[in-house]
Amino acid sequence: MNKELLIAGCSILLNIFSAAGQVTLHQLRTENLENPVGIDVTIPRFSWQLESSQRSVKQTAWEIKVTAGKTAVWNSGKVAGDQSVQVPYGGSSLQSATRYSWQVRVWDNTGHTTPWSAPAFFQTALLTPGEWKAQWIAPGFTEDAVNRPAVLFRKTFGINKKVRSAFAYITSHGLYEAQINGQRVGDAYLTPGWTSYKKRLQYQVYDVTPMLANGQNAIGVSVGNGWYRGYLAWSGNKNSFGKDIGLLFQLAVTYTDGTSDLIVSDNNWKSSTGSIRYVEIYHGETIDTREDKTGFAKAGYNDGAWSGVQVVDSAKNILTATCNEPVKKHETFKPIKVLTTPNGKTVLDFGQNLVGWVMVKAKGNAGDSIVIKHAEVLDKYGNFYLDNLRAAKATATYILDGKEERTLEPHFTFFGFRYIQVEGYPGEVKPENFTAVALYSDMAPTGSFSCSHPLLNQLQHNIQWGQRGNFLDVPTDCPQRDERLGWTGDAQAFSRTAAFNFGVDNFFTKWLHDVAADQRADGLVPSVIPNVLGANSGGSTGWADVATILPWNMYLAYGDKRILENQYKSMKAWVGYMQAQSKNDLWQTGNHYGDWLFYRPFDDNDGRAAVTDKHLIAQCFYANSTQLLINTAKLLGQNNDAENFQALLERIKAAFLKEYLTPNGRLVSGTQTAYVLALQFDMLPEALRAQAAARLAENIKSYNNHLTTGFLGTPYLCHVLSRYGYTDVAYKLLLQESYPSWLYPVKMGATTIWERWDGQKPDSTFQTPNMNSFNHYAYGAIGDWMYRVIAGLDTYEDGPGYKHLKIQPHPGGGLTKAAASLQTWYGTASSSWATNGNELTLEVEVPANTTADIYIPATSADAITESGKALSGIKEIQVAGKEDQYVVVKAGSGKYRFVTAAATAGKETKQ
Structure with a gap:
């Protein structure tokens, strides 16, 4: 009897453990939305996530069924393959204003078949x-x-x-x-x-x-x-x-x-x-x-x-x-201080620069007028500062009716502010009667980054709040002054960082439709989208290149080929415009913003301003857009286009070398931005790249480890340094605390990213008020480097959307730990490292139905353990070799914990 009970108990336990390892399906989405009501896509796409506690789980086949009420509309049958995102509907034409339910089941690489998922649905809009x-x-x-x-x-x-x-x-x-x-x-x-x-x-x-x-x-x-x-x-x-x-x-x-x-x-x-x-x-x-x-x-x-x-x-x-996701209310803030300024005004401090409005509880006499003004900063004396709003009045006025207490708020406006000035409030101004509400597009938070350096953590906070405040259905440059426009250069520069912090796939898909809609017939792309500056405003290098850079970055972040299909005509037209404006494949015409807001010292008597030739910049972006168009053409099977544009690219680069490279191998503009762009976009022959990178590093050193780049050079600066073995220099730039640097505004109390490196000067005075936003996300593009290089969380171009991950952390800069996670379309991907004396621990999570190459800082595979075991004894891990100071292993899905001696971690080998 005891033996039978033992056998029965073991069987139950085996079933429990087996069930725990089974694949389950969740996060069913249609067109990247959960149960959307009102979509007008005629061939919607379905996505789902696999979840399992087992390692190396992979989908080998799938089946979808779609119904309208009780009527079967489509059954795919069993389809071999591991595609679990963006699977296109394959049934008969959809009807307008109709709700469709769908379910999916999958087969995994262990031979198991999942049950049918819980139903998801989508409802069509009016299709004609x-x-x-x-x-x-x-x-x-x-x-x-x-x-x-x-x-x-x-x-x-x-x-x-x-x-x-x-x-x-x-x-x-x-x-x-x-x-x-x-x-x-x-x-x-x-x-x-x-x-x-x-x-x-x-x-x-x-x-x-x-x-x-x-x-x-x-x-x-x-x-x-x-x-x-x-x-x-x-x-x-x-x-x-x-x-x-x-x-x-x-x-x-x-x-x-x-x-x-x-x-x-x-x-x-x-x-x-x-x-x-x-x-x-x-x-x-x-x-x-x-x-x-x-x-x-x-x-x-x-x-x-x-x-x-x-x-x-x-x-x-x-x-x-x-x-795309609409604008909604999100976080709320109560005042952290009620101030009486030196000039006698009542001011409330909400502690965070945000975008939205303030809800006010009030009761007073009929005709009482409450006036609320909004500001981002106080001046050096502590007074309310409005000059940088320019002509924007940014004022909410409430006239009371003398009846019961009411909660009042605006409806069709928004403000960028941390502080409000209150005038005419009936009674005492108490914090409990004022609530600031953040408004922004309802993007799902997807990424997180943290490390052992408090100022870097605040920088990450500022980057995310800069994005929140400027992503209100369009990516605006700033949210407070009389501008708030969809500047294209800012958007393309920040797009990779944006895709880490929040789910911006639908947000940018929608906005790119408007990029194409407002593009001129000759291919010129306006500087702001939607275009309210006139038909002849645009064509500026680095801004108009949003037509190529943004679709490609969204493809890398989400693996969504349809965004390339939708934008291909626009991409091609923009490259065609540059080609038409060029002479002998050299683009030296048009008006360009250049490396906007690059470093200009207060006193430039020694010629230290970092001015980069605008046409040199234009030639680099011309080449980059052409390269991205080639990449896209190949993906879409446009082989003739790919061949033609490849020939054009070679001519563009040859013209660059002839015009902008001196006989001794120097660029005619010796700035950080010039070398960054030339290296980032492979404008130089292989034999000259190492010395160019060395000159870049030397330039940085000559500025006492400060950057001098503007909007166009900054996104690539640290990436180029890491690519050519100068991650230590990149860390010095990132951790620099004096102007110009990323951490200077943090030290000055910023809670968002500033438009200028020195929006507030060390003496607490301000830069010129006609262009001095304190919520301007473009320089937050460094967030991409923090995720991809410090924490080491990245995707491969041939496995976009984190289908094939690259995990390669770069310990350094005196940091003792760093961690990043990302909610990909496949599930959670994460990379977290920490040092303890001579030991380094790397914890990695790879979503089900994906794979990863994991770069572990170590002298050899023998020096690494995973969950306490030698690598050689772990079947889910394959040692692929050694690159520089990393041991490279290939792994399937699951959670891994590697421990290794850290003696060589963070050292760089220059290429």
């Missing part, structure tokens, strides 16, 4: 313009042409059947907020987002089924100026995309008896104004609560005094369903 039955409507009254208050639209309708489902399709000329029966529709803000409105206008789809009631119902929509007709760009112009507010609203209701109704915007709606008396992106918002149309989105509201609406003829063939 003809399915829009709504009409564009505008207010039926004469607007106040000076203040241009937000417009309210209203409609009532009846329901006398049981509702199965109801979906609202909404967009606007301006920014909208919608309500049904007094409930806010969705949790997105600044909708419909910002696109090249004349060519692409997004709409959103909402499931509003729970909001409808039997009997009378009401729709209420508020629309403010926004980017569509508000003030944009520094010249103070308005109406960039049109001068009239507009609304397009379509509500599709399906009843349980199978019938349906459409409630659409038409000439039966009504319009008025409400409490939002003034609203501008740059200048803020004035809300007069005495003018509230309380309950206007409820059925019983009396709209007898309201005006009708005008039906207007506006395009519907430019409408596109939102493909």
